[in-house]
């Protein structure tokens with residue numbers, strides 16, 4: 782579960798996130814839809830404990846997931862492009878992240894397999910295609926087998942096959958009973974991926990609805 786209560790963040794005179802309150806439940810994909818600059822990334826960063834709210838709070842499974850302690854089994858996220866060391870293989874990258882989180886190498890093989898990178902695991906990740914880098918970032922988010930997952934604009938720049946693959950994975954992860962929040966500025970993409978929609982504009986919640994409700998003829 783993710784819950785925000787009157788979550789607020791200001792940058793100077795800009796209120797990036799404005800008294801935002803919502804909950805995200807497990808079992809289906811929740812889309813976080815809004816134009817660029819609406820406040821989606823800032824909201825996710827506060828949920829992750831990377832940014833400090835100016836008001837309100839963000840809870841993950843009922844607790845603040847702060848900068849101090851970030852258990853990988855609670856929350857996994859794909860935000861910006863994953864930072865990669867030059868020359869390091871995809872597998873070595875994941876092993877380093879796993880080790881830092883007390884996760885064993887066997888789990889690295891599992892997540893590589895899940896994202897279809899087993900064959901490329903020994904190649905330098907910095908030379909991966911954009912789609913492969915996204916898969917590696919998703920593998921990293923999955924390392925701790927977290928119950929809650931957040932993806933910030935995961936399909937940006939991907940080809941149609943990569944988009945379809947991510948869509949299927951998100952739906953599978955939700956069907957496994959996880960809480961899945963995915964942001965996008967594309968209504969068409971969200972209609973194909975999400976069951977529930979949180980629509981945000983200028984930091985405010987505009988709608989909390991389902992795709993079925995939006996697409997049913999009036």
Ligand code: ADP
Nearest residue numbers: 792795797815816817818819820821822823824
């Ligand atoms: P989205 O993810 O929906 O595109 P963001 O959360 O990135 O939106 O941005 C929301 C608003 O906050 C925008 O007006 C953006 O310019 C501003 N903003 C985001 N991060 C910063 C920052 N570090 N410093 C100043 N302004 C920021």
Ligand code: ADP
Nearest residue numbers: 827830833834837838839840845846847848849
């Ligand atoms: P530090 O700056 O010591 O690393 P944090 O940035 O994690 O600590 O948190 C500092 C303060 O920011 C907290 O005491 C709390 O007031 C606020 N804060 C951090 N995360 C949240 C959150 N998810 N919801 C509400 N307030 C938060």
